[in-house]
Amino acid sequence: MIEVEFLVTTLWEINGELVSTNQPSGRVVTVPNSVVLSSDVVNFGGGSPYVWNEVAVQVAYETDLEFAREITREEATDLVGEEMVAGVAAYRDALSETPVELEVHDGPTVNVTQGESWVELRLRYLTHPRRGQRVKNALYERILGRFNDNPDRVAFPVSRNR
Numbered sequence: 001m002i003e004v005e006f007l008v009t010t011l012w013e014i015n016g017e018l019v020s021t022n023q024p025s026g027r028v029v030t031v032p033n034s035v036v037l038s039s040d041v042v043n044f045g046g047g048s049p050y051v052w053n054e055v056a057v058q059v060a061y062e063t064d065l066e067f068a069r070e071i072t073r074e075e076a077t078d079l080v081g082e083e084m085v086a087g088v089a090a091y092r093d094a095l096s097e098t099p100v101e102l103e104v105h106d107g108p109t110v111n112v113t114q115g116e117s118w119v120e121l122r123l124r125y126l127t128h129p130r131r132g133q134r135v136k137n138a139l140y141e142r143i144l145g146r147f148n149d150n151p152d153r154v155a156f157p158v159s160r161n162r
Contacts, residue, residue, distance in 0.1 A: 002098050008032050012098070018132070019052045019124065024102065026051035026091060026126070050087035050126045055139045058118040059147070060155035067153045068121055069110045075142040076108035076125050080135060084108070087126040118157035 002010040009031045012024035019025045055076075059068055084107060092104055108125040123143075127135045147154040 002028065006033075019054050024052070024095075026094075027129070049090055049128065051129045051132065052124060053127050053132050053136060054125075055123045055136055055143070057121050057123075057140070057143055057147075058115060058157055059121060060157050061117075061119060062155045063119065064153040065112060065119065065121075067150070068147065069112070071146045071150075071154075072110045072121055072123050072143055073108055075146060076123055076139060079138055079142065080125050080127055081107055083128070084126045087128075091126060115157075 002012060004010075011029045011031065013027040013029045014024055016025050016027060016029075018027065057072070059065075088104055088106055095102060095104065108123055111122045111124065113120045113122060123139065125135075125139075147156075
């Protein structure tokens with residue numbers, strides 16, 4: 001929670017459409033106190049001017065995971081690394097004014113989760129909300145291009161389901 005006022009309560013968004021982890025995305029949710037359990041408003045202008053975003057790529061179990069994670073981090077650092085420096089500073093400033101305690105990394109991170117027949121690499125990075133989809137598309141293209149250049153180290157899941 002960020003603030004409780006007479007008419008509204010302001011909260012950090014957690015588990016919204018931008019990120020799947022139990023961490024704030026950077027967006028602020030304002031809940032009118034009169035309808036506290038039935039509505040919310042997403043505000044990109046509160047808190048930090050940047051939001052956390054994620055790109056998920058599924059690879060086969062045979063993939064060299066450390067290699068794939070490193071490629072994913074490299075491409076994200078190359079594309080959004082400099083922007084993240086300013087974004088992380090602004091995000092930390094916004095967090096410092098709330099009771100939320102959260103470790104904020106200086107650069108992109110990659111989490112690994114297990115799927116039924118694949119491993120998911122989930123890249124987490126900070127970006128401006130107006131550039132979110134454009135950055136996500138560029139990251140997919142760059143990461144998949146690098147993966148395709150290394151078929152001996154990165155494999156994709158194969159499924160017969162349609």
